[in-house]
Amino acid sequence: MFDTISEKKFLLRQLVKRDLTSKYKDSVLGILWSFFNPLLIMLVFTAIFSMLFGKNIENFPVYFLSGRIIYDFYNSATKGAMRSMKRNASLLKKIYVPKYMFTISAVCYEFVNFLISFIILFGVMLITGAQFHLTSIFAVIPILLLVILIFGAGLILAVCNTYFSDVGYLYDVFALILMYASALFYPIEIVPAKVQMIFTLNPLYSAITCFRECVVYGVLPNMSTLLYLAAFAFTLFGVGVLLFSIYEKKLALEL
Numbered sequence: 001m002f003d004t005i006s007e008k009k010f011l012l013r014q015l016v017k018r019d020l021t022s023k024y025k026d027s028v029l030g031i032l033w034s035f036f037n038p039l040l041i042m043l044v045f046t047a048i049f050s051m052l053f054g055k056n057i058e059n060f061p062v063y064f065l066s067g068r069i070i071y072d073f074y075n076s077a078t079k080g081a082m083r084s085m086k087r088n089a090s091l092l093k094k095i096y097v098p099k100y101m102f103t104i105s106a107v108c109y110e111f112v113n114f115l116i117s118f119i120i121l122f123g124v125m126l127i128t129g130a131q132f133h134l135t136s137i138f139a140v141i142p143i144l145l146l147v148i149l150i151f152g153a154g155l156i157l158a159v160c161n162t163y164f165s166d167v168g169y170l171y172d173v174f175a176l177i178l179m180y181a182s183a184l185f186y187p188i189e190i191v192p193a194k195v196q197m198i199f200t201l202n203p204l205y206s207a208i209t210c211f212r213e214c215v216v217y218g219v220l221p222n223m224s225t226l227l228y229l230a231a232f233a234f235t236l237f238g239v240g241v242l243l244f245s246i247y248e249k250k251l252a253l254e255l
Contacts, residue, residue: 008101015105016112041068042124049185056187059216062130065121066216067184067208073114074150074204075175080106081154082171085162085251092251099248103158107150121215133218142210142221142229149203149233155240159247182208200225203232 042065049060057063084102091097125132161167181198182205188196199205206229210221 008098011097011101012105012108015101016109019105019109042120045185056190059128059130061124061128062121062216063212064185065124066212067182069114069117069121070146070208070211071179071182071184071204072117073110074146074207075179076113077107077110077150078153078157079168079171079175080110081150082157082161082168084154085158099251100155100244103154103244104151107147107154111147130216131218133215135214135218135220137214138220139211139214141226142207142214145226145229145233146204146207148237149207149229152233152235152237152240155244156236159243159251162247162251178202178204181205184208200228203229206232 042061045064045068046061049064081103084106085092085099088097088102092099092102122132124130157167157171161171181202183191183199188199191199206225210226210229213219213221
């Protein structure tokens with residue numbers, strides 16, 4: 001299924017470009033909202049939760065934002081991939097386009113926004129006097145694994161949402177639960193020890209933890225956490241590819 005991706009680079013660029021231009025075409029600030037959105041969210045959460053957890057977390061703005069940009073990327077990319085088939089239903093019915101390209105382009109579009117959010121993170125680190133670590137270059141490992149996980153989840157969600165519209169509503173609730181189960185704005189130490197074990201089963205929490213270790217704390221990511229994230233990501237990706245391969249030809253009939 002994916003053996004022709006290299007031949008579809010032009011199509012992929014056009015789809016991503018279309019998403020970027022369509023999102024900001026009626027906005028005065030345009031793409032600047034990709035900068036302001038995570039910054040404004042950080043300011044609000046910092047104002048609210050720094051009073052509760054600020055004493056337990058050194059440099060709360062950086063701690064929060066480093067987790068938030070990971071969560072936002074996962075949340076936006078999986079939801080974009082989930083809706084990619086229905087969003088492009090009219091085009092799929094008119095001409096032949098490899099259906100997986102729409103799912104891939106949705107993830108790539110959100111990845112562009114994710115890269116932009118790094119500018120905000122590094123800017124906040126600079127303003128708050130956070131130390132920049134050489135280990136930050138190793139953050140590419142959990143990010144790469146997160147991308148693989150998102151592709152897998154996106155393919156599964158794209159198929160499920162095409163057949164069952166309720167999946168979208170259920171996933172909104174799941175994403176909200178996932179946010180609170182990823183320790184974005186509180187230290188994991190405040191969670192009871194028995195519950196912490198459940199947190200470690202959350203692959204998004206694993207990605208956030210590994211990312212923070214590299215960028216915020218200046219240490220290499222915990223190997224067991226990284227291996228768990230890799231195993232989960234590749235398994236989900238394999239399931240997603242298999243499921244999409246089975247239903248790909250039938251999707252247009254359900255749109």
